Amino acid sequence: DQQVKQNSPSLxxxxxxxxxxxxxxxxxxxxxxxxxxxxxAEGPTFLISISSIKDKNEDxxxxxxxxxxxxxxxxxxxxxxxxxxxxxxxxxxxNTGTASKLTFGTGTRLQVTL
Amino acid sequence: GAGVxxxxxxxxxxxxxxxxxRCDPISGHTALYWYRQSLGQGPEFLIYFQGTGAADDSGxxxxxxxAVRPEGSVSTLKxxxxxxxxxxxxxxxxxxxxxxxxxxxxxxxxxxxxx
Numbered sequence: 001d002q003q004v005k006q007n008s009p010s011l012x013x014x015x016x017x018x019x020x021x022x023x024x025x026x027x028x029x030x031x032x033x034x035x036x037x038x039x040x041a042e043g044p045t046f047l048i049s050i051s052s053i054k055d056k057n058e059d060x061x062x063x064x065x066x067x068x069x070x071x072x073x074x075x076x077x078x079x080x081x082x083x084x085x086x087x088x089x090x091x092x093x094x095n096t097g098t099a100s101k102l103t104f105g106t107g108t109r110l111q112v113t114l
Numbered sequence: 115g116a117g118v119x120x121x122x123x124x125x126x127x128x129x130x131x132x133x134x135x136r137c138d139p140i141s142g143h144t145a146l147y148w149y150r151q152s153l154g155q156g157p158e159f160l161i162y163f164q165g166t167g168a169a170d171d172s173g174x175x176x177x178x179x180x181a182v183r184p185e186g187s188v189s190t191l192k193x194x195x196x197x198x199x200x201x202x203x204x205x206x207x208x209x210x211x212x213x214x215x216x217x218x219x220x221x222x223x224x225x226x227x228x229x
Binding site for chain 1: 118145147149154155156157158159162170173205207209216217218219220221222223
């Protein structure tokens with residue numbers, strides 16, 4: 001049962017344009033969401049996060065939007081740069097008091113072309 | 115500063131053998147996590163330590179998998195009687211505390227191949 005879903009395995013965007021990566025979740029207990037970026041042969045690197053009490057969080061070129069009623073979040077990258085080419089993972093956690101294990105989606109490979 | 119390190123970076127073993135994978139978390143981080151990433155999938159949670167104790171081992175697939183963190187720093191993931199299905203990248207992550215909702219810092223992973 002995939003609780004976090006990234007339905008687009010890949011995305012190609014031209015340099016300078018906006019990249020939009022989408023993520024859906026099914027578990028209503030999730031209340032904290034994160035985006036990670038992964039280059040080949042490296043571990044995932046944290047990008048940006050959002051708590052369920054917010055609907056938007058912005059950090060430089062990266063903005064995450066959360067639509068709780070639709071159980072959907074998206075990551076916007078503006079403007080896209082060639083160095084953004086990587087696999088992006090959406091992750092979620094539930095507030096269980098002590099544990100904050102992450103549940104990941106299957107990832108979206110972003111390619112930013114010149 | 116030093117990030118999370120994992121050794122070895124690659125491990126090839128024969129089916130049925132025993133393997134140990136090591137993780138050195140960021141100094142001072144009390145929470146340590148193990149994940150497994152199979153080809154084409156996202157990382158999948160295995161076990162989480164708060165200090166020396168395993169606070170949540172619900173992700174361990176079966177009793178062939180075991181992990182320890184005896185001094186609250188370095189952790190070892192142990193796999194007995196390896197099977198070809200255990201082939202994956204094993205990722206370790208640490209965070210300053212488990213109660214916080216901040217990000218987890220990942221190591222580069224150990225790629226395990228069982229032949």
